[in-house]
Amino acid sequence: MTNVYSFDGVLVFGLLFICTCAYLKKVPRLNSWLLSEKKGVWGVFYKAAVIGSRLHIAVAGSCMCMGFYLIFLK
Numbered sequence: 001m002t003n004v005y006s007f008d009g010v011l012v013f014g015l016l017f018i019c020t021c022a023y024l025k026k027v028p029r030l031n032s033w034l035l036s037e038k039k040g041v042w043g044v045f046y047k048a049a050v051i052g053s054r055l056h057i058a059v060a061g062s063c064m065c066m067g068f069y070l071i072f073l074k
Contacts, residue, residue, distance in 0.1 A: 008074070015063050021045050022052025022059070 024030045024045075035046045052059055 008070070012066060012070070015059065015066060018048045018052040018059055019063065021048035022056070025049040025053060 021035070025035055034042070035049055037043055038046050
Protein backbone atom coordinates (compact mmCIF):
# COMPACT_ATOMS: atom_id res chain seq x y z
CA MET A 1 0.00 0.00 0.00
CA THR A 2 1.48 3.33 -1.00
CA ASN A 3 1.04 6.55 0.87
CA VAL A 4 -0.29 9.44 -1.20
CA TYR A 5 1.91 11.92 0.64
CA SER A 6 5.15 10.13 -0.20
CA PHE A 7 7.07 10.55 -3.42
CA ASP A 8 6.27 6.95 -4.40
CA GLY A 9 2.55 7.60 -3.99
CA VAL A 10 2.69 10.72 -6.13
CA LEU A 11 4.45 8.81 -8.91
CA VAL A 12 1.96 5.95 -8.76
CA PHE A 13 -0.97 8.38 -8.81
CA GLY A 14 0.51 10.28 -11.77
CA LEU A 15 1.14 7.13 -13.78
CA LEU A 16 -2.31 5.73 -13.08
CA PHE A 17 -3.92 9.08 -13.95
CA ILE A 18 -2.07 9.25 -17.28
CA CYS A 19 -2.93 5.63 -18.13
CA THR A 20 -6.59 6.11 -17.22
CA CYS A 21 -6.94 9.28 -19.30
CA ALA A 22 -5.24 7.64 -22.29
CA TYR A 23 -7.68 4.73 -22.02
CA LEU A 24 -10.68 7.08 -21.74
CA LYS A 25 -9.53 8.81 -24.92
CA LYS A 26 -10.19 5.56 -26.82
CA VAL A 27 -13.81 5.30 -25.59
CA PRO A 28 -15.90 7.45 -27.99
CA ARG A 29 -18.72 8.38 -25.63
CA LEU A 30 -16.36 9.39 -22.81
CA ASN A 31 -13.92 11.10 -25.15
CA SER A 32 -16.47 13.66 -26.28
CA TRP A 33 -17.74 14.24 -22.74
CA LEU A 34 -14.59 14.27 -20.62
CA LEU A 35 -11.76 15.17 -22.96
CA SER A 36 -13.39 17.83 -25.13
CA GLU A 37 -12.17 20.79 -23.07
CA LYS A 38 -8.52 21.70 -23.69
CA LYS A 39 -8.15 24.55 -21.17
CA GLY A 40 -8.87 25.01 -17.51
CA VAL A 41 -9.36 22.35 -14.88
CA TRP A 42 -10.89 19.85 -17.32
CA GLY A 43 -7.93 20.40 -19.64
CA VAL A 44 -5.75 18.42 -17.25
CA PHE A 45 -7.57 15.26 -18.36
CA TYR A 46 -6.97 16.11 -22.01
CA LYS A 47 -3.29 16.85 -21.44
CA ALA A 48 -2.78 13.62 -19.51
CA ALA A 49 -4.48 11.71 -22.34
CA VAL A 50 -2.16 13.31 -24.89
CA ILE A 51 0.90 12.44 -22.79
CA GLY A 52 -0.32 8.85 -22.43
CA SER A 53 -0.99 8.41 -26.13
CA ARG A 54 2.17 10.06 -27.46
CA LEU A 55 4.60 8.63 -24.90
CA HIS A 56 2.94 5.24 -24.55
CA ILE A 57 6.22 3.29 -24.58
CA ALA A 58 7.79 5.46 -21.88
CA VAL A 59 4.62 5.38 -19.75
CA ALA A 60 4.37 1.59 -20.07
CA GLY A 61 8.02 1.20 -19.10
CA SER A 62 7.54 3.50 -16.14
CA CYS A 63 4.52 1.47 -15.00
CA MET A 64 6.53 -1.75 -15.23
CA CYS A 65 9.44 -0.26 -13.26
CA MET A 66 7.12 1.17 -10.61
CA GLY A 67 5.31 -2.15 -10.28
CA PHE A 68 8.60 -4.00 -9.86
CA TYR A 69 9.74 -1.47 -7.28
CA LEU A 70 6.52 -1.66 -5.28
CA ILE A 71 6.32 -5.46 -5.30
CA PHE A 72 9.94 -6.47 -4.75
CA LEU A 73 11.90 -3.53 -3.35
CA LYS A 74 9.52 -1.68 -1.07
